Amino acid sequence: MSIQYLPDSGRPIGAEAPISSDHLFKDTDDIKDVKLRVTQSQDNDPRHHHWTIFWVVANCGDIEVHRRVHVVREIGASHLTNWGAVTSSMDPEPTTRDIFIKRMTLAERKRLEEIGNTTPVRAPDGDWNCQNWVYSVLRTAEKEDLLAPQESVSVVIRALGIKFNAPSS
Numbered sequence: 001m002s003i004q005y006l007p008d009s010g011r012p013i014g015a016e017a018p019i020s021s022d023h024l025f026k027d028t029d030d031i032k033d034v035k036l037r038v039t040q041s042q043d044n045d046p047r048h049h050h051w052t053i054f055w056v057v058a059n060c061g062d063i064e065v066h067r068r069v070h071v072v073r074e075i076g077a078s079h080l081t082n083w084g085a086v087t088s089s090m091d092p093e094p095t096t097r098d099i100f101i102k103r104m105t106l107a108e109r110k111r112l113e114e115i116g117n118t119t120p121v122r123a124p125d126g127d128w129n130c131q132n133w134v135y136s137v138l139r140t141a142e143k144e145d146l147l148a149p150q151e152s153v154s155v156v157i158r159a160l161g162i163k164f165n166a167p168s169s
Contacts, residue, residue: 003122004122004123004125005120005121005122005123006079006120006121006122006123009081009082009083009084009120009121010071010077010079010080010081010082010121011081011082011083012074012076012077012081015074015081017083017084018083018086018088019088020086020087020088021065021087021088021089022067022085022086022087024087025057025058025065025087026057027055027057027067027087027106027109027110028057028106029105029106030105030106031103031104031105032055032056032057032103032104032109033055033056033100033101033102033103034053034054034055034100034101034102034103034104034109034112035053035054035055035098035099035100035101036051036052036053036054036098036099036101036134036155036159037051037052037053037054037090037092037096037097037098037099038050038051038096038097038098038099038159038162039051039052039093039095039096040095040096040164044164044166046160046162047129047131048129049131049159049162049164050070050130051070051130051131051134051159052068052069052070052090052134053068053069053070053101053112053116053134053137053138054066054067054068054069054070054090055067055104055109057087060089063089063091064089064090064091064092065087065088065089066087066088066089066090067085067086067087067109067113068085068086068087068088068090069085069112069113069116069117069137070116070130070133070134071121071130071133072130078124079121079123079124080121080122080129080130080133081121082116082117082119082120082121082133084113084116084117085113085116085117095164097162097164099155099158099159099162101138101147101151101155102146102147102151104146108146111141111144111146112137112141112146115137115140115141115144115146116137119133119136119137119140121133131156131159131160134156135152135156138151138152138155138156139152
């Protein structure tokens with residue numbers, strides 16, 4: 001069986017792209033920590049946790065504004081969607097853990113964004129999810145020398161090893 005990819009990055013027809021604050025909070029030309037955020041799933045199954053590549057572009061008081069590269073499941077859609085990189089606030093919570101990936105220049109982050117923006121989204125198959133997509137982005141970054149050899153594997157192993165407390169009922 002061949003792998004099927006969704007047209008237009010899985011963007012549902014008629015759906016509006018998420019609001020991005022990139023016009024208000026520009027990514028500046030300095031070196032920044034790029035991280036992987038793991039957000040606990042409702043069932044606490046490690047394969048269902050959400051993964052997001054991000055870096056901080058601004059601080060507004062206690063609120064961090066992040067540039068995010070990830071895929072999401074839109075309400076009413078049976079598949080994931082890649083809207084491209086988006087800038088918005090994203091506060092850490094007890095149900096998130098961050099993993100350091102690498103310190104990157106603006107040019108490197110822009111290339112990472114482009115990799116994310118062009119990484120295709122697979123049609124639903126019951127197994128492939130946002131974690132596979134993030135791994136694909138990291139592997140491509142590795143092939144393009146943005147990451148050291150095997151760094152993508154190291155990040156994924158650390159992410160899969162994250163343990164959260166059981167969700168409260």
